[in-house]
Amino acid sequence: MSIFKSHIAQMGAYKPPLEGRDPHEHLLLDFNERTLPVCPAVKQAMIDFIQDDRLQCYPSYGNIATRLADYCSVAPEQVMITNGSDQGIDLIIRSACREGEEAIIPGPSFAMYHQVAKVENLKIIEPSYTKEEGFPKQAVLDAVSDRTRLIVISNPNNPSGTVVNRADILEIAKAAPDAAILVDECYFEYTRETVADVVDQYPNLLITRTFSKTWGLPSVRFGYVISHEANIRALLNVRGPYDVNQLAIAAIEAALDNPGYTEQYVKEVMEVSKPMFEDFLNRKGIDYWPSVANFIWTFPDNPEEIEKHLRTNHILVRPKADESGKVGLRVNLGNKAQTERLINTLSLII
Ligand SMILES: Cc1ncc(COP(=O)(O)O)c(C=O)c1O
DSSP states (O other): OOSSOHHHHHSOOOOOOOTTOOTTTSEEOSSOOOSSOOOHHHHHHHHHHHHTTOTTSOOOOTTHHHHHHHHHTSOGGGEEEESHHHHHHHHHHHHHOOTTOEEEOOBSOOHHHHHHHHHTTOEEEOOBOBTTTBSOHHHHHHHOOTTEEEEEEESSOTTTOOOOOHHHHHHHHHHOTTSEEEEEOTTHHHHOOOOGGGTTTOTTEEEEEESSSTTOOGGGOOEEEEEOHHHHHHHHTTSOTTOSOHHHHHHHHHHHHOTHHHHHHHHHIIIIIHHHHHHHHHHHTOEEOOOSSSEEEEEOSOHHHHHHHHHHTTEEOEEEEOTTSOEEEEEEOOOHHHHHHHHHHHHTTO
């Protein structure tokens, strides 16, 4: 007999396959991360913070929301910082939904949405993404009821790499005005697609973003939510005053001072590495989902064998099953040299 709510005691943990991931031993193409270290100024800012003997003080966030607001072209009152976008997802779902209400979470998608929805004991409705249509817009609209309290739009979606256009997002936001429309813009810097500019007109839109991907800082855990000012005020009632650590703030300020290192990386991944890898897949006749992000969901005939071959050659990719259970390999791209290494290694077996 557990002291906890029975549905929580019976749940499984969200356990990403982290074991053995060593960037010095492997080329890591399995978590959609940046594959290169961050710029020296970001590392130096963290070292300087430690040397300045402030570790004994509680965090205080200064003007970071204003700096982010500038970066996003929104008002500072429309931004809240979080401990990774995972925390943004958690706060939004926890604050918006009551036990037994309905969450529409198209799948397959990022595991955190289900995890939090299960913690809140929501009824999950999961229309399927398809290779032909991508986001199942009509099925989502059809599933909206007066019990719908959450709709997740992962944009672009992980693992499919598919995008939902702005008109469709706004149509869904209008169709479910009492639901939180969680638009996950985790990969924003790759796509530049956003609805941040209309959060005032659509008060049920809640956008989560992160410094974990293009900015290369998943280890410091820093994300942010963009939404209508009233939503941000409400979410700040739930988020703790110190949930984001001060070392992360030092890193993020330096990152924002040096956007070039991110822009350059995005350019190389999207304009050189991705087309190179797509060309390889096309030449080899390997099926894949068209992606707008830095990762591609590929469906070779023998995914297990290929994953093992890559692992033996110190390259990690991520097996991910589609809605029919067919296993594909989600591969994120790095710089040109890393992509050449990937292609050369794959060529030994395909
Ligand atoms: C779609 C999506 N959202 C959110 C996250 C989590 O980001 P963070 O590290 O900011 O919690 C990921 C990480 O893989 C993701 O793919």
